[in-house]
Amino acid sequence: MAGSISHMYIYLALSMSVLWSMFEIRGCPFQQCGLRVMLEKIRIRSSPNNTCLNNNGEHNELVETFLDAEINYLGQLDHPNLVKLVGYCLEDDHRLLVYEFMPKGSLENHLFRRNSYFQPLSWNLRMKVALGAAKGLEFLHSDEVKVIYRDFKTSNILLDSNYNAKLSDFGLAKDGPTGDKSHVSTRVMGTHGYAAPEYVATGHLTARSDVYSFGVVLLEMLTGKRAVDKNRPSREHNLVDWAKPYLTSKRKFFQIMDVRIKGQYTPEAALKAAYLALQCLSTEPKVRPKMTAVVKALEQLQDSGDDKGVHQNAAAHSSRPNSRYALKKNPDGPQPSASPLST
Template sequence: MGSCLSARIKAESPLHAGTNGKDSSSRLSSSSIPPTPRSESEILESSNLKSFGFNDLKTATRNFRPDSVLGEGGFGCVFKGWIDEHTFKAAKPGTGLVIAAKRLNQEGLQGHKEWLTEINYLGTLHHPNLVKLIGYCFEDEHRLLVYEFMPRGSLENHLFRRTAYFQPLSWNLRMKVALGAAKGLCYLHSPEAKVIYRDFKTSNILLDSHYNAKLSDFGLAKDGPIDGKSYVSTRVMGTYGYAAPEYMATGHLTTKSDVYSFGVVLLEMLTGRRVIDKNRPPGEQNLIEWAKPYLASKRRIFQVMDVRIEGQYSLRGAARAAALAVKCLSTEPKYRPNMEEVVKALEQLQDLDAGGSIKSEATRKHQRTRGRESLSSRKAASYPKPSPSPVAA
C-alpha cells in the first residue's frame, strides 16, 4: 500500500481539536459511525451491486501496484483497474471497462461501517450527479468498493493544484460543476432519497470527461429526519472548515448543514482558495472570515475573485454567485436557501453572457456545440490524488 495510510483526525471536542496540518481529507470525529438501521446481510442482499472476488480485483489493478494509485483518503487508497464489461472479470490494462477500486485500510470497525454505509446508499440511490457504484468485495478480511472511473479527477485538484497537468477551470466550467454538484445534493434532500450527505467538499466532487460533476464518498451520509422532526441528532463528523457551525456546536444535523457546506465550496470556486490555509498571511487563513466583507460590495468583489478567471465573467454574474454563497453561509440555518433554490439560482447564472445579459437560445446552442467539440479534443486528467493541505478546527 506504500503511502496509502489513513490520516484521520479524532477528537472529543471538534471545536478544540488539534490538526496534523497535512491532509485535506482529515475528518472531525468524536466516535465511530452509529450502527446502520439495517443488518449487514440485508444491505448486501438488497443492493443491485456486483459481488467481486478479491483475486479478480487484485488482477484488475495489477496487484494494487503503486503506479495504479489514483488517490487516497481516510477510508483507504483508490486504484485504477480494468474489467470486462460483460463478465466483470479482470481485463488487460487498456481494455474493457475502466474502474476505480477503493480498498479499505484494515484498521478497525469504523472503516467497515463506512464501507457498509457506502453500499447502503449508493447501492440503492441512482442519479446522474452521483458517482456510480458498480460493486464491492467482501472476502475474508478484504473490503473493497468498485466505482465507475472519473477521468478528470476531483474538483479539489483543478482548483488547488498549481501544475501544468491540472489546468485551472474556466468561469463557465466552474458554474457548470457547481450546478451539477447542487443537483446531486438536491436529489439527496428530495422526498425520494431523504439523505443528508454530511461530507460535501471539493475532494468529494468528481468530474467525468465532460466535466459533469458527481458526488462521491457516502461513508458519512445519514438518513434525514422522520416523524416530523426537523433534525437528526448525531455525533459530529465531517471535514474541518466545511461543517456548519450549528452542527459542530450541537450535533443537530439538517439538510441546511449540507447547504452551508455547499456555500463553502462555492466560495472556494469563486476565489480559488482553500477554506482553511495556514500558509496564507494572518487574517487570510480562514477564507470565510476574510472574504465575506468583500462579497457584500459589487465594487470590492473583484478583490477576492480568482485571478485565473479574470475577464471571463460579468460583474452581474460574479455578484449573483457571491450573493448565493453568502446566503448559503448564513450563520442561522433558517436564512439559508434550500437546494432547490440553489439549483434554480445557478441555472439562471448559466444563462448570463460575459456582459451580464441573458443569452439568446441561439447563443446557448452554439456554446453547447463548441463546448462538446472542445471537450472531445482535450486530454483527460487523472483521477483524484489529493495534494497535502493544512486543516484547522
C-alpha cells in the same frame, strides 16, 4: 444499476499485498486508507482492514461502517450527479468498492493543484460543476430520498470526461429527520472548514447543513482558495471568515476573485454567484436557501450570461434531471452508520 450492486471477486494482475507495499499505506490515518486504483473504465477503492490502525494500534472498525454506508446508499440511489457503484468485494481481509471511472479526477485537483494534467477550470466549467453538484444535493434532499450528505467538499466532487460533476464517498451520509422532527442529533463529523457552525456547536444535523457546505465550495470556486489553509496569513486561514466582508461589498468583491478566470465572466454573473454563496453561508440555518432554490439560481445565472462568454460551453452543460431518477431507499435494508473523518 441501483438496488442490485454485485458482490464480486476482483482479480488484479498484482496481488493485494504488492499493492499495499507499492502505495505504502500501512499505519495511515482513516481518511487516507482508501487506495484508489485506476483501471480504464472503473475506479477501485480498497481498504484492507489489516492496515488501518488507530493511534493506539487497535483495529479501526470505522472502515467497516464507512463501507456499509457507501454500499447501502450508492447501492440504492441512482442519479446522474451521483457516482455509480459498480460492485464490491468483502472477502476475508480484502475490502474493495468498484466505481465508474471518473477520468477528470476531483474538483479539488483542478482548483488547487498546479501541474500540466490538472488545468485551472474556466468560469463556464466552474459554474457547470457547481450546478451539477447542486443537483446531486437537491436529489439527496428530495422528499423521495431525504439523505443528508454531511461531507460536501471539493475532493468528493468527481468529474467525468465532459466535466459533469458527481458526488462520491457516502461514508458520512445520514438519513434525514422523519415525522415532525426538525433535525438529526448525531456525533459531529466531517471536514474542518466545510461543516456548518450550528452542527459543529450542537450536533444538530439538517439539510441546511449541506447547504452551508455548498456555500463553502462555491466560495472556493470563485476565489481559487482552499477553505482552510494554514500557509496563508493568520487572518486568512479560514476562507469563509476572511471572505465574508468582501462578499457584502460590490466594490471589494472582485479583489478576491480567482485571477485565473479574470475576463471570463460578467460583473453581474460574478456578483450573483457571490450573493448565492453568501446566502448559503448564513449563520442562521433557516435563512439559507434550499438546494432547489440554489439549483434554480445557478440555472438562471447561466441563462443570463452575455458577451463575456458565459455560454461558451452551453452545449456541454447537462440538463436538469427530473424525478424519474429518484429511487426510494429500501426501508427494510440495513441502515448505514456514519464514519468520522479528521477535522
